Amino acid sequence: MSLLKIGVIPGDGVGPEVTEVGLGILEKVAKRDGLVYELHPFDLGGERFLRTGEVLPQADQDRLRACDVILLGAVGHPGVPPGVLEKGILLKLRFDFHQYINLRPVRLFPGAPCPVTGKGPDDIDMVVVRENNEDLYVGAGGFTYKGTPEEVAIQTSINTRPGVERCIRYAFDAARGRAARGAFKGLSEADKAGGYTRQVTLVAKTNVLTFAHDLWMRAFNEVAADYPDVKPGYMHVDACCMRMVTNPEWFDVIVTTNMFGDIITDLGAVLQGGMGLAASGNLNPTKTAPSMFEPVHGSAPDIAGKGIANPLAAILSTAMMLDHVGATPSADRIRRAVARVLAAGAPKTPDLGGKASTVEVGNAVRDALD
Ligand code: NAD
Ligand code: IPM
Ligand code: MN
Numbered sequence: 001m002s003l004l005k006i007g008v009i010p011g012d013g014v015g016p017e018v019t020e021v022g023l024g025i026l027e028k029v030a031k032r033d034g035l036v037y038e039l040h041p042f043d044l045g046g047e048r049f050l051r052t053g054e055v056l057p058q059a060d061q062d063r064l065r066a067c068d069v070i071l072l073g074a075v076g077h078p079g080v081p082p083g084v085l086e087k088g089i090l091l092k093l094r095f096d097f098h099q100y101i102n103l104r105p106v107r108l109f110p111g112a113p114c115p116v117t118g119k120g121p122d123d124i125d126m127v128v129v130r131e132n133n134e135d136l137y138v139g140a141g142g143f144t145y146k147g148t149p150e151e152v153a154i155q156t157s158i159n160t161r162p163g164v165e166r167c168i169r170y171a172f173d174a175a176r177g178r179a180a181r182g183a184f185k186g187l188s189e190a191d192k193a194g195g196y197t198r199q200v201t202l203v204a205k206t207n208v209l210t211f212a213h214d215l216w217m218r219a220f221n222e223v224a225a226d227y228p229d230v231k232p233g234y235m236h237v238d239a240c241c242m243r244m245v246t247n248p249e250w251f252d253v254i255v256t257t258n259m260f261g262d263i264i265t266d267l268g269a270v271l272q273g274g275m276g277l278a279a280s281g282n283l284n285p286t287k288t289a290p291s292m293f294e295p296v297h298g299s300a301p302d303i304a305g306k307g308i309a310n311p312l313a314a315i316l317s318t319a320m321m322l323d324h325v326g327a328t329p330s331a332d333r334i335r336r337a338v339a340r341v342l343a344a345g346a347p348k349t350p351d352l353g354g355k356a357s358t359v360e361v362g363n364a365v366r367d368a369l370d
Contacts, residue, residue, distance in 0.1 A: 004037035004325060007067035007290065011045040012085070013299025014358075015073020017307065018314035021362030022071065025315050025334060028366050029322075033330045040067055044089055046077020046299075055088035061096065069321050070292040073314065074299040087139065094132050097289035099282035100163065101170050102130035102258075103320070104265040104296060106248075111342035112273030113352060119248055122185070124271050126251040127178075129171040130261025132282055134163045135212075137258045157259070159212045165219045168202070170285060171255035172227045175200045179229070184252045187231065196231040200224070203240045203256040203264065216257070241267060269296050273342075276310025276351045279317040281324060293321040307357045310349040312338055315365055337368040344368075 008023070010016035023039070030037060042060055049055055064070060070093070075085040093099070108114050108124035140156040175198035178184070183197045202220045204213040217234070224232035235243065237260045243250055244267055256264065269278035278296035295313030303309055315338060322331035341347070341364045348354025349361055356364075 002036075004035065004069070005040060005067045006037050006321075007040045007042060007064045007070040009042045009044050009064075009070060009072040009075075009089070011073040011075040011089075011299065012047070012077045013074060013301050013304035014297075014309035015045070015075065015299055017073075017304070017309050017358050018295065018311040019071060019073040021311035021358055022314040022318040024362055025337075025366055025369070026318050026322075028369055029330045029333055032369070033327065033333070035322075035327055035330060045075050046080045046085055049077070049080055049085065055084060056092055061093075064093065065097070065289055067290050069325060070290050071318065071321060072292055072294040074295065074297065076299040076301075078301045091137060091139075093292055094282050095138075097282075097292070098133065098284045098286070099289075099291055100131065100133040101167060101281075101283040101285060102128075102132040102261060103174075103281045103283055104128040104130060104261070104268065105279065105320075106251075106265070106268035106272050108272045109277075109339050109342045111339075111345055112277060114273065115270060116245055116248065119271075123249040126248070126268070127174060127253055128261055128265050128268060129167060129174060129253060129255045130265065131163065131167040131256070131258050132261075133258075134158050134160060135258035157209070157212050157257075159215050159257070161215060161219060164216055165223060166285075168200075168216075168220050168223045168255055171200050171253050172223055172230050175230045175253045176227070178252065186250050186252060191231055195229055197229050199231040199233055199252040200227075201233040201235055201240075201251060201254050203235050203237050203254050203260055205237050205260075206234075207236060212257075220255070237264070240264060244268065244271060265296055274310070274351050275300075275313070276349060277312050277316070279313050279320055281317070281320040283324065291321075291324055293317040293324070307359065308350050309358050310351050311358050311362050312342075312365075315362070333369055334365075336370060337365045340368040341365050 010019040105127045108121045136157045138158045141154040144152040179197045206213040275297040282292040319331040319334040347356030347360045
């Protein structure tokens with residue numbers, strides 16, 4: 001493989017702590033598998049903003065664009081007003097680099113604590129395909145009479161037919177990709193007899209958002225017709241929250257809007273053992289700009305600086321980065337090592353009920369690499 005240029009944004013809070021551990025794992029796997037890469041670190045986040053007033057200068061963004069992929073820890077700082085860093089760095093990169101898919105696997109590893117009694121790794125193995133460039137996240141809207149008793153705030157959800165359709169198509173392709181693992185166990189005998197091997201569920205709110213989600217529903221039905229082997233399903237987002245807990249085995253691929261995807265993937269994180277385990281990729285499938293990989297969790301100011309953040313989400317995000325660049329055997333090697341550490345039951349950080357540090361867990365994963 002040719003030289004891979006990796007932009008690294010450790011960011012705020014626990015971001016640098018978990019990113020460093022993720023990079024340690026990458027180093028060992030790369031040596032083992034002959035991957036050549038160079039790291040390009042970026043000082044972006046709360047500290048820089050407080051020091052210089054800069055959020056994401058154009059020069060940094062240009063240098064990021066020149067990277068093949070980006071690894072991000074987390075942004076968000078208690079001393080900076082909400083939104084400045086989140087919108088100014090994270091969302092700006094997701095939008096400007098056309099990372100229109102946010103891929104968020106929800107998979108329970110054996111040994112990871114699942115809060116749902118009676119559900120195990122066989123029941124929790126889904127992926128959320130979150131639309132990542134539209135909806136309420138575009139920042140359309142504003143205030144009228146701001147600061148007066150009559151104040152009105154408007155925040156508009158933008159949903160374009162091409163934006164929605166490419167996301168839905170990605171979800172159906174992802175379902176086909178998962179067919180290699182065998183048929184989805186949530187299908188009935190009649191479904192299988194009908195030729196279905198996998199399933200995509202649209203999660204929306206068509207009963208209330210009768211413009212935006214009508215568009216989603218129509219686009220979904222049209223795309224589904226191109227995939228006779230994939231069973232299309234629909235669920236309202238509120239019911240989905242309930243079913244993800246009571247019947248997680250019903251889900252294979254979920255496709256959903258930016259806002260709903262944000263919310264249900266924190267729920268998904270808990271299903272797979274907590275925020276410390278949930279990985280994600282902000283993908284530009286056309287590769288016209290770098291994709292960006294990051295844990296689902298934030299900067300966790302409540303535990304930052306203590307050296308106890310769980311690094312597994314960052315490690316698994318690094319594996320997703322390797323998937324994206326075609327180094328799937330290396331990515332699988334990382335996932336196997338994480339699985340071994342979780343199956344062994346120790347070491348564990350406090351969020352999983354243990355007493356180990358971030359670095360100790362990272363070392364254990366490194367030692368467990370085959
Ligand atoms: P959070 O995900 O940072 O924390 C929620 C809870 O999960 C906290 O109790 C935290 O201690 C725990 N947690 C998170 N990551 C953990 C880990 N690796 N190991 C163990 N426990 C972990 O969410 P929040 O508190 O709502 O947000 C904090 C800041 O992060 C805010 O500024 C927010 O805007 C920002 N944020 C950033 C991102 C991102 O950069 N991708 C994502 C979410 C939130
Ligand atoms: C996430 C985060 C971000 C989002 C915030 C920090 C902008 O919550 O990645 O899930 O809402 O997408
Ligand atoms: Mn979120």
